[in-house]
Amino acid sequence: MLTKKLTIPLQRIEHPLFKAKGLTLDSLRIDKTDPLISGNKWFKLKYNFIEAKQQKHHTLVSFGGAYSNHLHALAGAAKAENLNVIGIIRGEAHSPLNPTLSDVTALGMKLYYIDRKTYRNKHLTEELEKIRQMIIKDDPFSMGQQAGKFYLVPEGGTNQLAVQGASEIAAFIPDQTDFVCLPCGTGGTFAGMLYGLMQKKATSSLTLLGFPAMKGGQFLEAVIKDLLSQQVQADNTLNNIPNNTTNNNTIAWQLLYDWSFGGFAKMNKDLALFIQDFELNYPLELDPIYTAKMMYAIVSLAEMDFFPQGSRIIAVHTGGLQGRRGMIERIQTHF
Known part of the structure; x- marks a missing residue:
């Protein structure tokens, strides 16, 4: 795709x-x-998806706000490429979901919410490990021991x-x-x-x-x-x-x-x-x-x-x- x-x-x-x-x-x-998969997101995701597949990953994880263009495109690309995808959202969960988050969940993205302080520190090794352990514990795609093995796409895809x-x-x-x-x-x-x-x-x-x-x-x-x-x-x-x-x-x-x-x-x-x-x-x-x-x-x-x-x-x-x-x-x- x-x-x-x-x-x-x-x-x-x-x-x-x-x-x-x-x-x-x-x-x-x-x-x-x-x-x-609109606009610059198409180009920014292209080689990341190629790399994820070469590394034999089945799940992608990335970050964004509640109206993130990046996460919207990532969910569409993951659906097209038959890969699992997780979005780590800045802030608290709200119901009903806004149009962006409603779209990405319909495309198969699993959402997790983290507070803004944790989000600011998401680049730190210890915070990334906490996120990984959260995903392992939940095991959203029933992957067992492979639940914590994923390809990490930076916020905004850059x-x-x-x-x-x-x-x-x-x-x-x-x-x-x-x-x-x-x-x-x-x-x-x-x-x-x-x-x-x-x-x-x-x-x-x-x-x-x-x-x-x-x-x-x-x-x-x-x-x-x-x-x-x-x-x-x-x-x-x-x-x-x-x-x-x-x-x-x-x-x-x-x-x-x-x-x-x-x-x-x-x-x-x-x-x-x-x-x-x-x-x-x-x-x-x-x-x-x-x-x-x-x-x-x-x-x-x-x-x-x-x-x-x-x-x-x-x-x-x-x-x-x-x-x-x-x-x-x-x-x-x-x-």
């Missing part, structure tokens, strides 16, 4: 501002990869294998592109896109712009550099680790922090009105957590003449539309 050949459309956004400024804006619709997968998105970026715009969560997709554009030998005039969805996302620069370094080391065809400069082997890149709207999954009236107006005028749904913030930022940058006249801009739609269901009421409260 995750290895099928993809056809990803480009959608022209005929925004009058861009026409007036002499700019071209297209959306790369990677949200169209699959109804369940690891070196995810970077490898996300690098394949670059193949769908047209030649003669000046700016590629990408929303950022954990930094894995951005690092992968950057690496993929390097491999593709994109033109030296191309710049990759990232828009962190959380407040205080400056830490992502170090994360991206580290992920990229790991990927470069894993592939000896490249020897230089890129930074914010452009040379023969690198792509210029920049993270822009002014459009988090107060933090991850935060919403204000300006963003709510923007989503409503944009979707009335263009046949493109926006995910309020990621793509809406990015698109708002792109329009704002065009108003400020950030993009030189004649620039071709590609905005990557990374999916996450299932998460809209948890935000619709919040959007409507601003009207």
Whole structure:
């Protein structure tokens, strides 16, 4: 399933501002990869599933919040690949389940809830062991001694294998592109896109712009550099680790922090009105957590003449539309 050949459309956004400024804006619709395994999650999970199968694992475990796009895609992929899957959820259980958790349980995901303090420390060896013992004790898939043997996928799916997968998105970026715009969560997709554009030998005039969805996302620069370094080391065809400069082997890149709207999954009236107006005028749904913030930022940058006249801009739609269901009421409260 995750290895099928993809056809990803480009959608022209005929925004009058861009026409007036002499700019071209297209959306790369990677949200169209699959109804369940949507957007960047398809690419981030691809090689993790290959690795899990090579290691002969039958169960995958990962982490997320109650509206996690990652867990939603993971459950869909596990169902398609006939693997068991467990989701460790941040916070307390609630009944009835929200639409996201209802979906993942219907797909066969077993849910466990842990308090927020434990969740913050889930990377620690002792906390991971507690989680493993919890799963062994419950034995949700009746695997006996094998209940504690599982393949662990990081929160958000970001690891070196995810970077490898996300690098394949670059193949769908047209030649003669000046700016590629990408929303950022954990930094894995951005690092992968950057690496993929390097491999593709994109033109030296191309710049990759990232828009962190959380407040205080400056830490992502170090994360991206580290992920990229790991990927470069894993592939000896490249020897230089890129930074914010452009040379023969690198792509210029920049993270822009002014459009988090107060933090991850935060919403204000300006963003709510923007989503409503944009979707009335263009046949493109926006995910309020990621793509809406990015698109708002792109329009704002065009108003400020950030993009030189004649620039071709590609905005990557990374999916996450299932998460809209948890935000619709919040959007409507601003009207």
